[in-house]
Amino acid sequence: MRDHGGSNQTRVVLGTTATGVTDVGDTLRTVAGRIADWKLPPVGKPSVYKQELTGGRPRERRVVISDFVNYRDPVRTETCREAVELAETLLPATPGVTRAVVVVTDTTQLAL
Incomplete structure (x- = not known):
């Protein structure tokens, strides 16, 4: 992973409904949202996701969540791979x- 003056990390959370993976995005938003100076930008469309990946101000701490597990329609494996890339x-x-960056998905994405 490259570092351009800050810390940039990517995590993939893979789980099942039984393990609570559908709660991960909301839990992250609740917990990190309480911490002063943490920003959790809303991400809906792929274009917004891309903007939020490159956004931010000096000394700003951000968590960008791509919550595929809670989409209405099944997500293609290529879409998850692209989000990580x-x-x-x-x-x-x-x-x-x-x-x-936290990419949240379920076991339908085992090929990821």
Whole structure:
């Protein structure tokens, strides 16, 4: 992973309904949302996801969540792979931004 002045990490959370994977996104938003100076930008469309991957201000700490497990329609494996690849390659444009990307998906994405 490359570092451009901040810390940029990508995590994939893979689970089942029985293990509570459908609660991961909301739980992250609740917990991190209480911490001063943490930003959790809303991500809906792929274009917004890409913008949020490269966004941020110096000393800003961000968590970008791609919550595939809670989409209405099944997600293609290629879509999840692309989300991970983009998180690894589209880094914040501004030095000093700390950014974590969390891709949440279920066992339908085992090929990921």
